[in-house]
Amino acid sequence: MMGNSTFGRLAVHFTVLLLVIIWSLPTVGILVSSFRDKAQISSSGWWTAPFRSSRNARHVPTNLTGQKLVDGKWVTEGRIFLEGSQSVVESFASTGKKLESDGTSEAGETAKLRKGISVIVQSDGTYRLESETEITRARDARFVYRANEPPIFTLDNYKRVFTRDGIGQAFLNSAVVTIPATFIPILIAAFAAYALAWMRYPGRALITATIVGLLVVPLQLSLIPLLSLYNDIGNVFGIDAKSYWGIWMAHTGFGLPLAIYLLRNYMAGLPGEIMESARIDGATHFQIFYKIVLPLSLPALASFAIFQFLWVWNDLLVAKVFLGDGETKTVLTSALKDLLGTRGGDWEILATSAFITIIVPLTVFLSLQRYFVRGLLAGSVKGG
């Protein structure tokens, strides 16, 4: 086939490698950015993160109280960078516009600022301001410079979003929504799946067909009637219509068709002889279910649990409609969406929040991939 020649084999390796790189780069981008310094994110691409980068910055002297009169001139000495910094000043000027054009001075040269003030900046960031008169306002002595910096990696972004941007609380809210919503449907679905797979009664085929149909019913259809139902219940009992119990129930309802379908397919594939002999020994359906079928179905239960966990954790629509917003309600996806609106260009916040949002499902997914794949195959190849 196409991989038999050396060239063909190399082409296969190369094509797959290219696709893998394209698929991974977006996620790597926000991971790297979440550890980068805020200023560096907006001044250089994340792919340059391991290297030194240049950026423009402004300096306003804070040490004007130390002005000294030397040879008829007021002199102030200071430094831009902290002691021991490996940053280097490349050039500087009085304004940003000049720095971008030809009005720039190289490190070691002199630049005229305003009101008779001039400055000499050395490449190590030390500078000397000279003025005819005593400088009274620090902003008269401000200047801009282009610095070449070593890469800065930091955990500050994580500290910040956890404490100040509400991501920590949203993380907790997501967990509170997801964990019960994952576990409550399982038992309900398991009993129904057993009834559909191993019990005989009129209407069984119709119920199975209905569940296959419900698998694809758009969630959108359920929103309005359920929302008004919730509001009515809230009004009658004088409670908040948007509650955790409300969203758990909703996710249980929406997750059930897939749960029942997956489990039914799996249970129907179990060997009938075991159940037959248990029947002959006098076991009831209830006993067969919890003593034989339930333990044997654990892999399928795990598959569904992963599906439901990922779906609920990643959901935005159901959370927005049935839980709404509030400090102890806003889930991660919703918080991230809001940050995108309010913090549009602050990529250190967005990248970090996005990474916190995806890290839990990624971990679950990577560690339980086997069950997830099994569930996917059972859910789509066999039946639908």
Add this chain to the structure above:
Amino acid sequence: MELFGLSQAAWGQIGFASISIVAGIVVCIGYFWGANVILDKALPSDVTGNQLNVHNENRRSAIRPWLFLFPALLFLGLFLFYPLVMTILNSFLDKNSESFVGLNNWAFVFSQAAFWEAVRNNLMWIIVVPAACTFLGLIIAVLADRIWWGTFAKTLIFLPMAISFVGASVIWKFIYEFQSGDTQIGLLNAVVQFFGGDPTSYIDMPFWNNFFLMIILIWIQTGFAMVILSAALRGIPEETIEAATLDGANGFQIFWKIMVPQIMGTVMVVWTTITILVLKVFDIVFTMTDGQWDTQVLANYMFFWLVRGDHDGYSSVVALTIMIAVLPIMIWNIRQASQDKGTG
């Protein structure tokens, strides 16, 4: 009071969730166990008279399936069936679902340019996304099976499936990021710049921005197509490929004429599954553009009438439009499922 860095309120929330899980599970077990005990007690077998024993046993086995099914049917009825009926009804009622307005809602929604824009965009999504996912998924499945690090490659392609649509949107927004000036921190613009092009803003570029949004879903769903198709490819009997090789068929002929026809059923399943997902696509558009710059889609338009437009009638009409689009696939699925049962 803080414990392990979490506030008292946070611990309260965790406690509430834990108790709720336990309560939920106890209620479930209590119901199933209790219902069975009651059934056995109410219709006992150990009474005198064989006739009654048999009679009771028959009645028990007629009732028991429904005890098993009841909670599931209750939830399905309440959360899917009842809303379906109500949405159809709501589409003929006014803003607050109070008085009957005939076909006015339908007429109004169908007269909106935004609605037809959403229909047009959804059609483009339906054409592009399932085709791209299936095609890319198939290519990767075939190629990755031929190299020693194929499993690793497939895991990486598969990984975005675990990422939320909102998370993926942020990730790709960073790729599409545009800054005025020379420095581009968005990867796409940096690449464009590297090849001598002019950096642009992609998200507010009408028409083409739809495709930049579609890429996000393709990125997420290709892994799904790949996994399913990879399993199907492995199910192809070796002999058919060997026979074709002996007959002198080349790689492409084997792929298109031997392999693809044998997995056509699975390709259809993948295609329809992704089509349904595409019809419901909401989060990506809501997060990236909220339907601005000609990117409206039906699910987002429905959400607009639900929340900001605050009109149940219009919202229901849009929701039903999605349902009508899903209907053919739903019927096909049900027929496939019944056929499988017939043969298996």
